[in-house]
Amino acid sequence: MVHTHQLCGQTGSAEAEESQSAYLSSIAHAEPGHDGTVRHQLRPEIGDGTIEVTTLRRGLSLVRYDVEFSRTHRLAYRFPGDHFELEHCLDGRMRIRESGSTGEMRASAVSLSPRGALDGVVEYEPGERYRAVSVTGTWTGVESYLRDLGAYSLPAIGPEPVARERYLGRSTALLPAADPLREIFAQRRDSAGRLLFLESRLLAALAAVTDGLAAKPAEPELAAHEAAALRRVPDLLWQHRHDPPTLAQLARMSAMSVRRLTTGFRALYGIPVMEHHRRRCLDRAATLLVETDWPIARIASEVGYASASNFGYAFRRDRGSSPARFRRART
Structure with missing residues (x-):
């Protein structure tokens, strides 16, 4: 308790x-x-x-x-x-x-x-x-x-x-x-x-x-089809996490301009597109560290990082702990 x-x-x-x-x-x-x-x-x-x-x-x-x-x-x-x-x-x-x-x-x-x-x-x-x-x-x-x-x-x-x-x-x-x-x-x-x-x-x-x-920034009013397209963006990034599309590519896939994509996504989710994706990847990594015995290099690859060292740096920056230490504290 x-x-x-x-x-x-x-x-x-x-x-x-x-x-x-x-x-x-x-x-x-x-x-x-x-x-x-x-x-x-x-x-x-x-x-x-x-x-x-x-x-x-x-x-x-x-x-x-x-x-x-x-x-x-x-x-x-x-x-x-x-x-x-x-x-x-x-x-x-x-x-x-x-x-x-x-x-x-x-x-x-x-x-x-x-x-x-x-x-x-x-x-x-x-x-x-x-x-x-x-x-x-x-x-x-x-x-x-x-x-x-x-x-x-x-x-x-x-x-x-x-x-x-x-x-x-x-x-x-x-x-x-x-x-x-x-x-x-x-x-x-x-x-x-x-x-x-x-x-x-x-x-x-x-x-x-x-x-x-x-400051009173003007929040974009999203049409229903725009909101639906923006809600598909996190899954698009996850599906292509090993070779993530650029913002320009995401905008084309979503049938909107880069500016509309970035301002609309921030209005919908409260944070930038790539920051949302980074958090999703690291949240998934944290789950895998606790629930599996996979090597850290395999987890790094699973969540889209090209190397274990890059993953370790990003994870430590986000969670204040190395992946190995994070895992030891919970198992």
């Missing part, structure tokens, strides 16, 4: 601090630093890696995750409507279940919490290293932080369906925030200069989020 940890309460409240302290102390040893960062080293029986928390102004914190759990790790949460969290996944995968919706934070994804109560569960698979950086606090705190700089509040996050897509890491509107967040992951608050650098990168991330929320 998988134990489910709990987080709850308004950020900054006694309830929230107590639940977070209880959670972190149950899985890690705390190592406070002189620079305002607390480093939580996972206990050996829990896994390997660290969760680092750096405090900033207005109740905001930077949280760096570099963890690999030895067993399935599940964390339930219940936050009121003012909870703010902006997260960027560098490597690995985290599943999210929230209000009947499911999603995954994968490498390159950016997630933004909606302006509403959150009640759900996140889950980490064993043997998959998850590396991410998160800005946490409250929406009130973020807007106060921006007002300190003479800026206005963030734009409206959008209607609930759009907000949910953004929260589940499916929105491309937030991707420009990934670069400054990645720089935050690589830095530490160990000097006045580094603190200023972190603040500058946080502002760059919030600026990218502001632009992403304000």
Whole structure:
């Protein structure tokens, strides 16, 4: 049976601090630093890696995750409507279940919490290293932080369906925030200069989020025959995975322009054509690693990779673990 940890309460409240302290102390040893960062080293029986928390102004914190759990790790949460969290996944995968919706934070994804109560569960698979950086606090705190700089509040996050897509890491509107967040992951608050650098990168991330929320891209209206053709694209790529067609070839096979294919596919699936195909191949590989004893080279070939080394690199990038280590953790 998988134990489910709990987080709850308004950020900054006694309830929230107590639940977070209880959670972190149950899985890690705390190592406070002189620079305002607390480093939580996972206990050996829990896994390997660290969760680092750096405090900033207005109740905001930077949280760096570099963890690999030895067993399935599940964390339930219940936050009121003012909870703010902006997260960027560098490597690995985290599943999210929230209000009947499911999603995954994968490498390159950016997630933004909606302006509403959150009640759900996140889950980490064993043997998959998850590396991410998160800005946490409250929406009130973020807007106060921006007002300190003479800026206005963030734009409206959008209607609930759009907000949910953004929260589940499916929105491309937030991707420009990934670069400054990645720089935050690589830095530490160990000097006045580094603190200023972190603040500058946080502002760059919030600026990218502001632009992403304000943008109103025109979503293509798909005719029934176009939607049907686009739904055939994933199977076409899978059938020809050993010699994948180009976008131009896919467009001809689908009787549409390349532009219509790419914008329509993104509108239908939320991600680019080839990214969708890559995920399908790696998901199939993960299943074969667990359910068969096939050599890794055979699995690589089965899912369309020309060599085991190329497959290993792609799998490690996506899951945070080598194929062999992934298999050992589940068998």
